[in-house]
Amino acid sequence: MKYCPKCGSANVRFENDQKLSCMNCGIVYFQNVAAATACIISTEQGILFVERKKEPGKGKLGIPGGFVNPREDAVQGVRRECREEIGFDPGPDVKFFASFPNIYLYKNITYHTCDFYFTISAPALELSDVRVDSEEIAGVRFIKPENIVLQDIAFDSAREALKTFLESDSYRL
Numbered sequence: 654m655k656y657c658p659k660c661g662s663a664n665v666r667f668e669n670d671q672k673l674s675c676m677n678c679g680i681v682y683f684q685n686v687a688a689a690t691a692c693i694i695s696t697e698q699g700i701l702f703v704e705r706k707k708e709p710g711k712g713k714l715g716i717p718g719g720f721v722n723p724r725e726d727a728v729q730g731v732r733r734e735c736r737e738e739i740g741f742d743p744g745p746d747v748k749f750f751a752s753f754p755n756i757y758l759y760k761n762i763t764y765h766t767c768d769f770y771f772t773i774s775a776p777a778l779e780l781s782d783v784r785v786d787s788e789e790i791a792g793v794r795f796i797k798p799e800n801i802v803l804q805d806i807a808f809d810s811a812r813e814a815l816k817t818f819l820e821s822d823s824y825r826l
Contacts, residue, residue, distance in 0.1 A: 658682055670765070686754070686765045690731035691718025691811065692743050693750065693770060693818055696778045698795035700815075703738060706791040709758050710807025714796075716770075716814070717741075727769045739793060740784025743773040751817055755810035770814040 657665050657675035664676040673682040693716055694701040702714040717738045721730035728747060736742050750770045757764040783793050798819050806812045 654682075654684075684765075686767045687757075688721040688727065688730070688769065689719060689755070689757075689766045690721055690727050690734060690769045690771065691716040691814070692731050692735055692747060693772045693814065694735075694741070694743065694778065695772065695774045695776075696795055697776045698779070699797040700795065700801065701739070701778065701783075701793065702796055703785075703793055704791040705807055706787075706789055712791070713807035714805050715807045716811055718768075720766075728771070731769070731771050738786050738790055740786075741775075741778065741782065743771070743775070747771040747773045751814055753810035753813045755808055757808070766810075768808075768810040768814070770810075770818075772818070 654665065654667060654673050656663055657678060657680060659680045660675060660678040662675055662677040666674045666676065668674070671684055673684065701717065703717055705711055705713055705715050717735045718731055719734040719738070721727060722733070725733070728745065731747060732742055732744070748771060750772045752767060752769050755766045755768045757766050780793060780795070785793055801815060801819070803812045803816060806815060
């Protein structure tokens with residue numbers, strides 16, 4: 654930030670990528686991390702991936718998920734995001750798997766996030782069961798674990814989550 658969000662002054666100091674102090678009006682503004690969630694969905698066909706339609710990561714693969722809304726907990730957030738993006742509710746039995754920090758660059762603004770990864774086994778889920786949000790998602794595909802190319806994944810935290818998931822032998826139906 655270059656200007657005070659309260660008085661508009663440029664007489665500000667930004668410390669540690671977190672705290673903005675205005676020398677004119679005295680406001681102290683903390684830029685905290687945003688919470689985001691994603692769900693690794695295991696099926697008989699493989700792990701479900703979405704192809705991102707928008708930046709950041711346009712054209713790359715992602716895991717269904719997104720930012721947690723105000724007054725929403727992480728499970729509510731991951732269930733809502735899955736319903737919105739792919740028309741599938743993983744239900745209340747999603748299991749917390751891991752959390753990783755991430756950097757989300759959107760329209761030249763850097764957002765620091767704390768990404769929460771959940772898992773669910775949905776062996777019978779088929780492409781015909783999925784309803785894609787065509788505004789955000791270009792497509793959906795299942796990829797067998799041995800065919801996953803981590804460089805094709807949009808975000809560092811998602812690559813780390815998938816790597817950890819595959820190494821932990823958690824992929825069992």
